Amino acid sequence: MSELKNQMCNTHILVNGFDYIRPATIADALAALADHPEAKLLAGGTNLVVDMKLEAKTPPCVIDITQLPELHGFEISDAGVDIGALTSIRDIATSRTLWDRSSCLAESAAAFGSTQIMMMGTLGGNIANGSPASDTVPALVVLGAEATILGPTGERTALIVDLLKGPGEIALHDGELISRVRIPQAPAHTGSSFLKLSRVRADLAKVSVAVRLVRDGDKIVNARIALGSVGPTVVRAKKASSMLSDRPFSKDLILNAARMAGDEIKPIDDVRSTADYRKRAAVALVHDALLAAWERASGKTWQPPMDVSQDEWAEPILQQRMAMNVGTDDSATIELIINGEMMEIDVSPNELLLNVLRERLELTGTKYGCGIGECGACTVWLNGTPILGCLVLAISADGGEVRTIEGLAAPDGTLDPIQQAFIDENAFQCGYCTPGMLMMTKKLLEEISEPSEDDVRDYLKGNHCRCTGYASIVRAVRLASGEAKA
Ligand SMILES: Cc1cc2nc3c(=O)[nH]c(=O)nc-3n(C[C@H](O)[C@H](O)[C@H](O)COP(=O)(O)OP(=O)(O)OC[C@H]3O[C@@H](n4cnc5c(N)ncnc54)[C@H](O)[C@@H]3O)c2cc1C
Ligand code: FES
Ligand code: FES
Known part of the structure; x- marks a missing residue:
């Protein structure tokens, strides 16, 4: 067992190895659970991966249930x-x-x-x-x-x-x-x-x-x-x-x-x-x-505090990937479309998406901050949704489409209007939080074209700026939306 055990310290990697099983059917998932009684199920990973990083949980096997259609909808x-x-x-x-x-x-x-x-x-x-x-x-x-x-x-x-x-x-x-x-x-x-x-x-x-x-x-x-x-x-x-x-x-x-x-x-x-x-x-x-x-x-109408225009939930994006069973010391070849380019990468079960992006693919625009989901510096998009790269097993992203800060500007280098607005409003000091802020802002403006200040602050609540430049960040987001110009 690693020396880090129980010290509540954090690393940028998952220290302990584990077998990774990705069943394609419920029957296979239940069979895997029966065969591996000590296994942990992986859903969003926002508790499990944090616990594994802090070595509060050290399962010998992780069963990824995210692709089971019966659990969606x-x-x-x-x-x-x-x-x-x-x-x-x-x-x-x-x-x-x-x-x-x-x-x-x-x-x-x-x-x-x-x-x-x-x-x-x-x-x-x-x-x-x-x-x-x-x-x-x-x-x-x-x-x-x-x-x-x-x-x-x-x-x-x-x-x-x-x-x-x-x-x-x-x-x-x-x-x-x-x-x-x-x-x-x-x-x-x-x-x-x-x-x-x-x-x-x-x-x-x-x-x-x-x-x-x-x-x-x-x-x-x-x-x-x-x-x-x-x-x-x-x-x-x-x-x-x-x-x-x-x-x-x-x-x-x-x-x-x-x-x-x-x-x-x-x-x-x-x-x-x-x-x-x-x-x-x-x-x-x-x-x-x-x-x-x-x-x-009493039946009086009242307004929810957020945009709830959605009547039906979108179909889940199942990546239609093959079932997988990878041993602790083995690796598997995964396919990712990263900023529009198809890539094949060999990964071990305990490698995180953030590390693969930064260290294997040298896409260092995405930052490592807290490593446990609390700062938002590692935000990238996976299948159109902003996620935290520090809490995603690279192997479980297999078949997905990743967009990083390097993919925000146009291919000819023209900055995205959001990037330009951050420059115009001086919305950064050290710039460490900026890639995460930009990736979240891109999604925010896709969902709410003219966000209020409250909308911006609420949407970006998971992105921390240690230089505390929030006022200029909010201004930049609203400038990018066109709202501030009106
Ligand atoms: C920065 C941060 C902020 C957070 N803020 C909040 C907050 O404000 N409020 C809050 O309530 N929580 C919060 N959480 C905790 C966490 O995000 C939630 O509990 C979340 O809903 C867990 O879902 P998950 O899919 O990520 O679970 P996972 O991490 O995938 O799984 C959690 C546990 O449940 C088991 N499990 C998962 N799915 C199933 C299933 N279908 N059947 C049986 N077992 C299953 C897993 O094996 C694991 O033991 C926060 C976490 C972080 C890191
Ligand atoms: S590094 Fe991922 S949230 Fe802080
Ligand atoms: S600009 Fe330094 S952390 Fe935000």
Whole structure:
């Protein structure tokens, strides 16, 4: 075992080797899980690869499930919404259907700390990671969501709340995976809300709260309250929920229920907050979330805080690649189209896309900053989506199309208007964060042609500038969009 074990230090590489298996079918994935009981499943990798870098997890085998079509997709029916486990957090945050039907889930996804992480991270991964700070889990609990689980004995379903076991643990049996998540259709006059308090915008929750209530005129028919980051798992405030059921709405009732919820939780002091602060903040959040849910249950129209024009999610880009099984000490030849040019590269399972780009292909415009998904310096596009190269196994990008900062200017060298706007606004000092900022801005302007300052700050929340030149960066983005000129 490497000397780095458990030192919470970070390297730019994955120190430990592992076998890499990419099954083409669910049956093959389940067979691989049965053959390799110590294996870890790889979805978006935003938890797993970080844990592997920090050597908190050292699986001998990684099973890449990203290409399994059964785990993708989104179905809406009168019975509810059925969401593939590999659906990205960003797709949930921008789904009109979810904002309309299950607003607390869409809100919880929108509250994630980084746009790239939202684009890479999946719903299944957020649940299976078992963190009490997983943002979607309180929402799934109050919505009564259930997981479809596939395993050696077939298929079973379980309420999300029944899967919660302890920090980093969920109640999956050996050889099982989550394939889908179903949100049952709520009764008429249901409202829900999610609120999160964190140290900064790009951070995990100090406290999070999800609330769902059903109203009948001026009466609360029933209510459910769940809280994140205040216990070893996401917890329900059962007494506060009962206090609200079948009672006429009043501001005093809401306040008393919020206080009761605060009494029910037993948070701890940790790096993000103190137990005392968490308890007091929880009371305020439960109070505000209940009021918001009550308003929404009245059926009044309200505007989601982000662009949710999307009615149906795009088909996932499955790269149609061959199944793969590569041993720890072996390598495989992968194909990547990089800035329009097809390349074949031999990679080992533990090589990261960032390192392949920088060190093997000498595309050094993409930067290495934190190495654990927190700074955005390594942002490149994979199949049209900005991702963090430091958290992507190169082998799993096989068959994909990569665009780096070197591919932003026109082939004749003419700068992209975004690059020109950054120059015009002096939107850099040392320039280290600039490639990542530019790659994110390119996508932002593709999605929102005239972003407001809030849109820009929210979209770039996962890109950090150590020179703190944010004001000029925001100006440059708006200049590039034409908005600032108007
Ligand atoms: C910088 C940064 C910011 C973050 N911010 C937030 C935030 O604001 N809110 C938040 O909630 N989280 C946050 N996270 C955590 C993480 O992004 C989410 O938990 C994400 O949803 C994980 O999904 P994934 O697909 O990347 O999971 P992976 O890393 O691929 O997997 C996580 C775990 O779940 C298992 N797993 C994955 N899919 C399945 C499945 N279908 N069935 C069974 N097991 C499975 C894996 O084996 C692994 O153990 C952040 C992470 C980083 C690095
Ligand atoms: S180097 Fe990848 S996010 Fe910091
Ligand atoms: S310009 Fe130096 S890190 Fe942003």
